[in-house]
Amino acid sequence: MKSVFSFxxxxxxxxxxxxxxxxxxxxxxxxFVDPTPIRMLLHASLPFLAFNSFVYVLGALEIIAAFLLFAGVWLRYVGLLCLILxxxxxxxxxTTPGVTGFPALNLAGQFLLKDVVLAAAATSIAAMDAARQTSKQPMVQVASMAGKR
Known part of the structure; x- marks a missing residue:
């Protein structure tokens, strides 16, 4: 069992x-396939953002974040971007319980609620990357100090 958990x-x-x-x-x-559902959701909650161009910008940011995550580049910053999204x-x-059906969530509410878990994933990825960078930092400082002697 130990090997399973190690894996x-x-x-x-x-x-x-x-x-x-x-x-x-x-x-x-x-x-990009159909911005209408997101635009309608925005119209019900933040009507000043309810236009296709804004939805396309959101989609582009999500796709860019996805490629950066796949590549393993700038992970803590991508995590922050995801948190903002x-x-x-x-x-x-x-802000719009009528749209979500809160507290007995309708389909739109269930769709939005999943972002709690996605935000937790983004936070974990940012934290793991920051911890990895921090753990590397002291080794670099120690190595540079040893080289100065």
């Missing part, structure tokens, strides 16, 4: 990163 521990960061990337790629691409969705969830 899970090794793959977990990659699985989280790639699954978030896949979800972002998919939902971002769907915004998901915070916008959760803002709609909180």
């Amino acid at each position: 899970i521990e090794r793959i977990a960061p990659y699985f989280l990163r790639f699954s978030l990337a896949l979800v972002l790629l998919w939902i971002g691409a769907l915004k 998901f915070a916008g969705t959760l803002f709609i969830f909180l």
Whole structure:
């Protein structure tokens, strides 16, 4: 059993990163296929943003974030970008209970609620990357100090 958990521990960061990337790629691409559902959701909550161009910008940001996650580049910054995107969705969830059916969630509410988990994934990816960078930092400082002697 120990080897199973060891394997899970090794793959977990990659699985989280790639699954978030896949979800972002998919939902971002769907915004280009048909922006209407997102535009209608925006119209009910933030009408000044309810136009196709804004939906396309959101889709482009999600697709860019997905490619950066797949590539493993700038992970903590991509995590922050995702948090901003998901915070916008959760803002709609909180401010328009009539659209979401809160507390007995309708389909739109269920769609928006998933962003809580996606935000947690983005936070975890940013935190893991920051921790990885921090753990590398002291080694670089120690090595540079040893070279100065």
